[in-house]
Amino acid sequence: MNLLQLEDVGVRFGGLRALQGVDLEVKQGEIFGLLGPNGAGKTTLFNVISGLTAPSSGTVRWRGASLAGLSSHRIARLGIARTFQNLRLFSSMSCLENVLVGMHQHARQPPLAALLQTQSFRRRESQLQQEALALLDLFQLEATAHQDAASLSYGDRRRLEMARALASRPQLLLLDEPAAGMNPSEKDELRELIRRIRDQFKLTVLIIEHHVPLMLGLCDRLAVLNFGQRIALGSPDQVRRDPAVIEAYLGGGT
Numbered sequence: 001m002n003l004l005q006l007e008d009v010g011v012r013f014g015g016l017r018a019l020q021g022v023d024l025e026v027k028q029g030e031i032f033g034l035l036g037p038n039g040a041g042k043t044t045l046f047n048v049i050s051g052l053t054a055p056s057s058g059t060v061r062w063r064g065a066s067l068a069g070l071s072s073h074r075i076a077r078l079g080i081a082r083t084f085q086n087l088r089l090f091s092s093m094s095c096l097e098n099v100l101v102g103m104h105q106h107a108r109q110p111p112l113a114a115l116l117q118t119q120s121f122r123r124r125e126s127q128l129q130q131e132a133l134a135l136l137d138l139f140q141l142e143a144t145a146h147q148d149a150a151s152l153s154y155g156d157r158r159r160l161e162m163a164r165a166l167a168s169r170p171q172l173l174l175l176d177e178p179a180a181g182m183n184p185s186e187k188d189e190l191r192e193l194i195r196r197i198r199d200q201f202k203l204t205v206l207i208i209e210h211h212v213p214l215m216l217g218l219c220d221r222l223a224v225l226n227f228g229q230r231i232a233l234g235s236p237d238q239v240r241r242d243p244a245v246i247e248a249y250l251g252g253g254t
């Protein structure tokens, strides 16, 4: 079954068509890549899926049901989490606290229990803390658990943002340029890490990234956007050989 389905999605910003007639089907468990030059509409597509931008036309379906009119909070609670191209961490909070914020979005405790600091509340809190530390460990951030997010390297902040998104236990994870600012060895590790979290958390991953070798090596399927339109779709091999892609994006010969 398609987990996520976009039908004829269009977004207009005044006279600008940021997306036009985009069809996309993402299957459960796949790592699906979105490639395209700057301004192609990739982030806008994420914004539509996560409910931050209402499409001007077309439909987004999650497990067959339209997401039209749902707030971004409702959509997050359905199991769709994302990272942002411009990181949105709480910079003066520790790494651990950042992940705990993500967790509390799905593990709500009754406010009165929090106020009274009941025994079950404290037990649950310590369990959440253990889970948060395990997530940080997975992203090799355990040593910085108690440091402010602002003190981390750029690559570490990117990983922290992924850990925080995962903390809400999503079924679909949207990653907007997770490798930006990472060095080559961090990029290699990222590829393995994304595969590992897909398997471990039974995730479906939709990823935007400019680093073409990383994307071709990581994704099961990819779509290529150019000027808001989907110009190619297929396996890494199909996309690599697609003349429209070579023309628009890969710059020939790559």
Ligand SMILES: Nc1ncnc2c1ncn2[C@@H]1O[C@H](COP(=O)(O)OP(=O)(O)O)[C@@H](O)[C@H]1O
Binding pocket: 013, 016, 018, 036, 037, 038, 039, 040, 041, 042, 043, 044, 045
């Ligand atoms: N909120 C907005 N208002 C007006 N124009 C926007 C807005 N968001 C994006 N755009 C424009 O839409 C186009 C697609 O942007 P974006 O989705 O960010 O591209 P990408 O992520 O592929 O680089 C760009 O021309 C951008 O300037």
Ligand SMILES: [Mg+2]
Binding pocket: 042, 043, 044, 085
């Ligand atoms: Mg973008």
